[in-house]
Amino acid sequence: MTGDAAVVPEQPLRVMVVDxxxxxxxxxxxxxxxxxxxxxxxxxxGVEALARARAxxxxxxxxxxxxxxxxxVEVTAALVTEDPTVRILVLSASGEQADVLDAxxxxxxxxxxxxxxxxxxxxxxxxxxxxxxxxxxxxxxxVLGEYRRLAEGPDNTPxxxxxxxxxxETEVLRLVAKGLSYRQIADRLVLSHRTVQNHxxxxxxxxxxxxxxxxxxxxxxxxxxDELGG
Amino acid sequence: MxxxxxxxxxxxxxxxxxxTTLFRALVxxxxxxxxxxxxxxxxxxxxxxxxxxxxxxxxxMVGWTAxxxxxxxxxxxxxxxxYVADVAVxxxxxxxxxxxxxxxxxxxxxxxxxxxxxxxxxxxxxxGAGWLGPLLAAVVVVAADLSxxxxxxxxxxxxxxxxxxxxxxxxxxxxxxxxxxxxEAAERAQAVQAERARLARAVHDGVLQVLALVxxxxxxxxxxxxxxxxxxxxxxxxxxxLVQADARSLSLTGTHAGAGPPGGVADLMxxxxxxxxxxVTVTGPGHxxxxxxxxxxxxxxxxxxxxxxxARHVGAQAPAWVLVEELGETVVVSVRDExxxxxxxxxxxxxREGRLGVRESICGRMADLxxxxxxxxxxxxxxxxxxxxxA
Numbered sequence: 001m002t003g004d005a006a007v008v009p010e011q012p013l014r015v016m017v018v019d020x021x022x023x024x025x026x027x028x029x030x031x032x033x034x035x036x037x038x039x040x041x042x043x044x045x046g047v048e049a050l051a052r053a054r055a056x057x058x059x060x061x062x063x064x065x066x067x068x069x070x071x072x073v074e075v076t077a078a079l080v081t082e083d084p085t086v087r088i089l090v091l092s093a094s095g096e097q098a099d100v101l102d103a104x105x106x107x108x109x110x111x112x113x114x115x116x117x118x119x120x121x122x123x124x125x126x127x128x129x130x131x132x133x134x135x136x137x138x139x140x141x142x143v144l145g146e147y148r149r150l151a152e153g154p155d156n157t158p159x160x161x162x163x164x165x166x167x168x169e170t171e172v173l174r175l176v177a178k179g180l181s182y183r184q185i186a187d188r189l190v191l192s193h194r195t196v197q198n199h200x201x202x203x204x205x206x207x208x209x210x211x212x213x214x215x216x217x218x219x220x221x222x223x224x225x226d227e228l229g230g
Numbered sequence: 231m232x233x234x235x236x237x238x239x240x241x242x243x244x245x246x247x248x249x250t251t252l253f254r255a256l257v258x259x260x261x262x263x264x265x266x267x268x269x270x271x272x273x274x275x276x277x278x279x280x281x282x283x284x285x286x287x288x289x290x291m292v293g294w295t296a297x298x299x300x301x302x303x304x305x306x307x308x309x310x311x312x313y314v315a316d317v318a319v320x321x322x323x324x325x326x327x328x329x330x331x332x333x334x335x336x337x338x339x340x341x342x343x344x345x346x347x348x349x350x351x352x353x354x355x356x357x358g359a360g361w362l363g364p365l366l367a368a369v370v371v372v373a374a375d376l377s378x379x380x381x382x383x384x385x386x387x388x389x390x391x392x393x394x395x396x397x398x399x400x401x402x403x404x405x406x407x408x409x410x411x412x413x414e415a416a417e418r419a420q421a422v423q424a425e426r427a428r429l430a431r432a433v434h435d436g437v438l439q440v441l442a443l444v445x446x447x448x449x450x451x452x453x454x455x456x457x458x459x460x461x462x463x464x465x466x467x468x469x470x471x472l473v474q475a476d477a478r479s480l481s482l483t484g485t486h487a488g489a490g491p492p493g494g495v496a497d498l499m500x501x502x503x504x505x506x507x508x509x510v511t512v513t514g515p516g517h518x519x520x521x522x523x524x525x526x527x528x529x530x531x532x533x534x535x536x537x538x539x540x541a542r543h544v545g546a547q548a549p550a551w552v553l554v555e556e557l558g559e560t561v562v563v564s565v566r567d568e569x570x571x572x573x574x575x576x577x578x579x580x581x582r583e584g585r586l587g588v589r590e591s592i593c594g595r596m597a598d599l600x601x602x603x604x605x606x607x608x609x610x611x612x613x614x615x616x617x618x619x620x621a
Contacts, residue, residue: 021436094473113470115442178566
C-alpha cells in the first residue's frame, strides 16, 4: 500500500482562470502551464465561470472579483456550494476592499493582489490547492476588523453564536497583518509552521461558518415571511 | 414653458430660482389687487373729479402690471432700475389722487387711486432687493401716501402693515434662498462623489490591471523593462490608494474624510492611506475608524515620522507595515519594519547629543494627544505601537 503513492504519477494540478481582461487571462494561464499545471478552462464572466467549472471540475479557481455578473463574490459562493472541495484563490487589482472580505466569507481561502510576482502567484496556487490559506497583511487587517465589528455590531442575529477568535488566533492574525511570514511567526511564538497555518485557517473557517449560518437563517426567515404573506 | 426658458432656468443659481418662484407668486397678488382696485374705483366712478384722468391712471396701472409680470420673470431683467421704476409708478399713481379725486373724497380720507396696489412694488423689492431695498421703497411709498392725506392719524395702521409685510417677505426670501443654496451644494457634492465612484470602478480598475501586468511582465524580462516595471508598480500603488480612499470616503458619508474643519471627526484609515506605497503596506478594518480631526492629523504625522525613520535607517526600499486596530474605545496603530533594529541606548544617546528627533516627534506627540507610544526593537526589526483613546 505504501508503494502505491510512489507508483501513481502525480496528477497535474487542474486550474481555471477567471478574469475579464484577456491579457491577464493569458499571462496567468501561461505562468500556470509553464509551471506544469493544467489549465482546464478560462472564463471572462461569472456565467461562463459557473458553466465551465461545472464541466471541467478544476481543483483551484484563480478568480478576479471584478467580472461581469454574477460578480466574483457570488461566483465564489456558488462554486463552493456546488463543490466544497474546490479551492478559490482571489486575485484583485484594487486591493483590500470590502468585496475581498465578502469573497473570503463566501468561501475563498486565498487572496493575492494582482501586482504580486509570478513566483508568488504559483506558490499561492500550490498552497491553496493543498488546503492552506493564503493571506496578505491587508486581508488579515480586514479579517481582524470584521471579528471586532461582529463582536460590537448592533446587527447581530439573535440566536446565532458570534464567531470569536482565541487569544492565540488573534495574536497570529495580528502578526500576519503586521507583515510577518508564517515562518517568522512560528519562530517568534515558538510554534510549528503547521500550527501557525492551522490558526490562520481557523480564523477563516469560523467566519465562513458564521456567514453560512446567517445566510441559512435569512433564507428561512424570508421563506416563512413568504408563507405567512402568501 | 419653452425649452429655451427651461435651459435659462437650469443655468440660474438656486437663489435666483427661489426669487423667480416668489416673483411668480407675487404675480398672483398683483393681478388680484389690480382687479380689486379696478372694481373699487368702478363702484365709485361717479364721485371722481376727473374720470377721464382716472381711466388713464388705471390704464397705466394695468399696463405696468402686465409689464412687471414679464420683467420680473427673468433674473437678468431684475436690475435696480426695474425696482426704482416700479416704486416710481406707485408714487405717481398715489400723487395722481390729488388731481383725480374730488375735494369731498379727499376730505373724508377716501382710498387713494391705486388703493392697495402700492403694496406690490414694496413686496417686489422685498423679494429681490435684500433688506435695504424694501425699507427704502416702503419709506418712499409711505411718504407719497401721507402727502395726499389731510389727516394722517388714520394711516398708521396701514403703514405698520406695509413695513411688517415687507420685512416678513424679505426675511422669508432670505431663509428660502439659504436653504436652496445648502441643498444645491449638497446635491452637487453628492453628484461629484457618485461620479468619482463611477470612475473608480470603470477606469481605475482597468488601468490598475494593465499597470499590474506591466509590472509583472517587465520584472520577468529584466533590463530596461525592469525599470519600467518598477515605475508601473509605483503608479499602481498610488492609484490603488486613491481608489481605496474614495471607497472609504463614500462609506463615511456625513463626516469629513481625512481632514475637515476643526472639531470634526475623521476616518483614520483615509488619513493614513496616502502613506502607503509599493514598499509600505497600510492595513486596517474595512470600515471607517472614527477619530477626531486633530487625532487623525497628529497620528498621520507620527506614523510619517516612523516611516521616515525606516527609510533613513533601514533603506529607501525597505518594506514597512502599518496596522490600524480598533479595540473598543482604543485605537492601536502599529508600524513595523524588518531592519537591524535600534541598538540599546541609541535613542538615549541621541537625546544626550541634543537630537530629540524620535522621542519628541513620536512619543511627545502621542503624549500630547493623551495617548502613548511603545517601542519594541531587536535584530528582527523595529515596531512602534501607538495607542490612542477615542472616548
